[in-house]
Amino acid sequence: MFEVKATDLAGRVGKLRTKSGVLETPCILPVVHPARQSIAPREMAKLGFDAVMTNAYITLKVFGKMAEEKGIHKIIDYDGTIMTDSGGYQLLKYGNIDVTPKEMAVFQEKIGSDMALVLDTPTGIDVDRRRASETIRITLKAAKETLESAKGGGTLWVGPIQGGSYLDLLKKSAELTGKMRFDIFALGSPTEVMEAYNFVLLAKMIITTKQALPIDKPLHLFGAGHPLTIPLAVALGCDLFDSASYILYAREGRYITDYGTARLDELTYLPCNCPVCSEYTLKEIENLEFEERIQRIAVHNLNVLSKEIRTTKQAIRDGRLWEYLGIKAKAHPRLWHAFNLLGDYGKFLEDGTPSFKPKAIFFYEHNDLVRPEALRHHRKVLEDLSMVRKKLLVLPESDVKPFYKSSFYTRLAKALGNALEDFQVCFLTLPFGMVPLELSDVYPLSQYLSSLKPDRHVMGETLKHIREFVSKNAFERIILLDLPDACSPIFKKMARSIKNCHKIDATGSDLDRVVRDINGARKPSFLDFLA
């Protein structure tokens, strides 16, 4: 039913089979009103949306029994995949509705929903802990009743996770709901969190939920339709989104851009090239008749969201989701804040990150030192490898990759001859720390591009890894071949603070001198005995 095709970080491209077709995830389901909808779902299909979300509760209220005969696909005139919400939002907003979870379960199957939601009791955000617990309890009961009432017939059932911003409650809700036989899970009511751009809390909510749920089921995030939310939520493991943002924003004159939203009256240009923005100038859009203007902005908004999903999926395929998230994070300080916390979830993000990627990865600055590829390298070097030789020869990284193909190394190896066999050779790199020669052509150790400089943070982290590596392998002798290079300050610090470290100036063309220095430093000197 759900098949994962490609992954990066905790994000994934998947195929979800419903009775109306196959969806590629991650995908956004635009919310359509069952009765009053200005952009027809068929139009949305042309914009690249293969599924929509509509409301079964409103359908019941407006169409009554007639809906069961016609079916939801006829009602909204759409033969693609339809997810139905079931009144939980109305419950949150108006406090009470006049149907039971059982009734909504039966109704949703009768109208032929492809994916249907339990009539849940959303937690909301400004509630106390007691109330949050209660929403979990009520929702779990509704979930149980729904699965008992569901007859099968191809509807995929979506299990809602409650708990709001109480992460421990969220975890409990996810664990309990995760044990039930739902096809899809859904994280409830982060709307206020997203509206406040509280990406840190959003990230924690998603990670908490995701870690407690079965990995093989898709996770839906309610109400996410913002160009900054999508890549973050995808990277943390959300597969499905529904959103009415395209039309809600349009009604407020809000125009979605790649990096946020702007009111039309704040713009001088249309920073977009979608068919709407190619056909109309900003002035022309502003001068459109009211309903027509909303319509045009809404179609533009959908175009941007559709592009956002495709760009994010491409980033997963390229293995560049971390980089893409970094770009997006630079669009808002609060997203940047969340991006900088991702290092705290290293293992979680590492699991989905492939060991081999089609493209080189990019390092920019210290916050990239915790990307999964770097963490994986440190673990591999510390835990999986044991160095037999007790003399270590360290060279700085080179532009040429793999490093052992650099002209300096090849000339040195020739000049050292048999003496080289005494040494474990490592290359010191700023993103990865110590790279044993044997690993230096394994992905990504020769497939990266870095603009890291040895600032205090990078120095500190790199030295920490070096110390662990050196102490684990108990090298008797460490020879550093110093070249004028980004690594030079680190060599200096190593020579000063790590025992048995000998720094040799390797500049200049006199390789014989360098070899003599290495040979001289190979054997413990008299001074070492004193130390």
Place this chain on the structure above:
Amino acid sequence: MFEVKATDLAGRVGKLRTKSGVLETPCILPVVHPARQSIAPREMAKLGFDAVMTNAYITLKVFGKMAEEKGIHKIIDYDGTIMTDSGGYQLLKYGNIDVTPKEMAVFQEKIGSDMALVLDTPTGIDVDRRRASETIRITLKAAKETLESAKGGGTLWVGPIQGGSYLDLLKKSAELTGKMRFDIFALGSPTEVMEAYNFVLLAKMIITTKQALPIDKPLHLFGAGHPLTIPLAVALGCDLFDSASYILYAREGRYITDYGTARLDELTYLPCNCPVCSEYTLKEIENLEFEERIQRIAVHNLNVLSKEIRTTKQAIRDGRLWEYLGIKAKAHPRLWHAFNLLGDYGKFLEDGTPSFKPKAIFFYEHNDLVRPEALRHHRKVLEDLSMVRKKLLVLPESDVKPFYKSSFYTRLAKALGNALEDFQVCFLTLPFGMVPLELSDVYPLSQYLSSLKPDRHVMGETLKHIREFVSKNAFERIILLDLPDACSPIFKKMARSIKNCHKIDATGSDLDRVVRDINGARKPSFLDFLA
């Protein structure tokens, strides 16, 4: 002729009047071949390009005298603005051409070029210093001959700057050419630099040139048609670009994206929503007949470049060019490297940065501490202001802005009563350091959003500014009101390292206690006399 409408950093939105119309800058002039052009210039106008670049030398070779009768606008069937190149590129590529600068000057005016280039001798990149000097000398001679031969008649003459990567030579060339009566200047031959993504060198070349040229004339950058080059070059003061990248890339199957280029066969999705990418799927484009495919990709490429220009112009209007550059810089480590060097050109970037902007500015991390608004604040506080009161009361920044409207400050001010008049009140903010209360509602001191954390770099810079401020104003007494807050570690350091600093714990609701502590700390204590 050239009028600046809006500025940010060294970037500007301007109006350039040519005899064929008014251009809004920055703008890209797609390069069209005078005889073999697949996308008609009229088509380009529809994509948002109000000017094109074509080659007068090729026009002369293909059409001969006939070109003078017809005129270049008829030849390429375009009534918008046309800039003509004059064979310098051919000279660089083939070493020799059979016309003189004088002939090309007369010819370009006869064919009715709106903007015409001196037949220059481009420096190129892999040349020695002697040759670089020589290209400057020859180009200056050609420039002089061109201006002497030009009859007027409405053609704007473009003066080429040579020197390649020899920055001192570039400066000299710009100074000498800048004194001649050109309407526009052009920075020559950075093509190889851009192809190598050497954004650091490119930035230095542009800044060097720009600083030596008259500010009121537009600067053209040759051959820039990459989505990462444009925002950087604009931010550093380039107004015009010409590029054949749209078609050259298309011929190699390279598809321009917002963040670089990708070969079509590397893509699974089209990360774009332009009319081409909305009409065709990736598969459909791949299956097009050869010439048609190139054509479609080229139109797509033009769409992305057109959007890039509009997005960059909007960023200038919004006063968010620094932020936009930061986003783009995250797309490639080498651009990130260049972005991180911009602090070295603080004054240069500050001149064009307005003191008041329509939107709040964003701070992400330490490299934003050198953005012009922060540098300007430090100078204002250090040079323009003199503090009369010799007692300083420091509060941490608050989410409420202006800070003096925070509930803590208003309650404290009430509780302190007249005693407050003894104090200069300052708020400590991470991006700006000390903000005197009197300035705290002046832009941008209450119009910014920051995700800065007091990491070692931010701490160090902030403390440096604080020390300068404190020592310049010779405060006798400094009282720090410490709250659990991002500023707290800085208060701790200040209390330890700055004389006469008294840190008072301001947490808790007992404001009377805080007031007593402040009053107690106001007067020098016995211990101070000993110190």
